[in-house]
Amino acid sequence: MRSVRDSLDLLGGKWKLPIIVGLSGGPQRFKQLQREVAGITAKMLSKELKELEINGLISRHVQADAAPVAVTYTLAAYGHTLFPVIEALHAWGQQHRAHIMHAGEAVAA
Amino acid sequence: MRSVRDSLDLLGGKWKLPIIVGLSGGPQRFKQLQREVAGITAKMLSKELKELEINGLISRHVQADAAPVAVTYTLAAYGHTLFPVIEALHAWGQQHRAHIMHAGEAVAA
């Protein structure tokens, strides 16, 4: 219970988990990531990325040599430990969508 | 990704999951539950319980015959489908606490 709340403290809010999902397929550049995490503003993305980095879940790499200075964000090793959480959420969300589609029938409680 | 967000829509916020955890041990009366979910106010608990009930995750039972009208909240069958989610969150939170102790470096979000 306390541990559930600990997790929620780190991962709570509208965007943290979606961002991690967005990075779970591999490193992404800022704008790429913004497109992937549909609906997020640059301000929010920037802010959330900072917090995620502080907590060691992702890492930020700057390639200064590149022409327009590329920045990539990568899911850190510690971030990978969140996969079970994400998978559980993913599975439940999927199941829930199906559940809702079927709703409308007689529901015996 | 969309499914993760769906889950977050239903379960997001500070209290929904803690409340479900609080009910996972069996039915609880309102005040009992409030004591169990440490820190929650009656207003919040009342509001969150309504939303959880609307979404079919818990059910509310009134025993009007009893002396001071007992009300009990129970995790509905559908609420039980959240156990994998809760367990994942619980495990991660526990692990994270250990992780932080080990690193000797706690960073609050």
Add this chain to the structure above:
DNA sequence: CATACCGGTATCCTTTGGGAAACCGCTATC
């Protein structure tokens, strides 16, 4: 030259989440 992309930051604003405290009728207990 104009436009667009990159990786953001700064400013302003609205919405919401959520806490504190008072109060409700009812009952049982001291």
Add this chain to the structure above:
DNA sequence: GATAGCGGTTTCCCAAAGGATACCGGTATG
């Protein structure tokens, strides 16, 4: 009669979350 517990609701209020918009210097592209 006073107090306490139950299951809440109501009101007031503040802080935080989050959205919209504009802007920055740099480069490449048409």
